[in-house]
Amino acid sequence: MQTSNQRRRLLRDLETEPLRTWAVLTKCGGGLAVIALIALIGAGPADNRETIARAKETPPPAVQPAQAHRQQVFNERRARFNNHAATRNLADRSAKPADRSPTIIR
Numbered sequence: 001m002q003t004s005n006q007r008r009r010l011l012r013d014l015e016t017e018p019l020r021t022w023a024v025l026t027k028c029g030g031g032l033a034v035i036a037l038i039a040l041i042g043a044g045p046a047d048n049r050e051t052i053a054r055a056k057e058t059p060p061p062a063v064q065p066a067q068a069h070r071q072q073v074f075n076e077r078r079a080r081f082n083n084h085a086a087t088r089n090l091a092d093r094s095a096k097p098a099d100r101s102p103t104i105i106r
Contacts, residue, residue, distance in 0.1 A: 002010075014021055
C-alpha cells in the first residue's frame with residue numbers, strides 16, 4: 001500500500017518528467033502495434049488453392065526402409081574411404097619407426 005505522501009511524490013515526479021511518461025507510453029504502444037501486426041499476419045489465409053491442388057496430385061515420396069537406408073549409407077562411405085585410403089596412408093614400410101622412449105623435461 002502507498003501512503004498519501006508517496007502517492008503525491010509519484011504524481012509530482014510524473015508531472016515534472018512528461019517526456020519520460022510519453023516515452024514509456026510510446027514504447028508500450030509500439031509493442032502492442034507489433035503484436036497486433038503479427039496477429040494479423042498469422043490470421044491471414046496462408047494456403048493457396050493452387051498449391052493445395054498440386055500437392056494432392058503429386059505422388060507421395062517412396063519410403064525406404066531404415067535398414068536399407070543404413071546399408072546404402074554404409075556402402076557409400078565404404079566406397080569413399082576405399083578410394084581415398086591410399087592417400088591417407090602416410091607411413092609405409094620404408095619409414096623408420098618412431099622413437100618411443102620417454103623424454104624427460106627438466
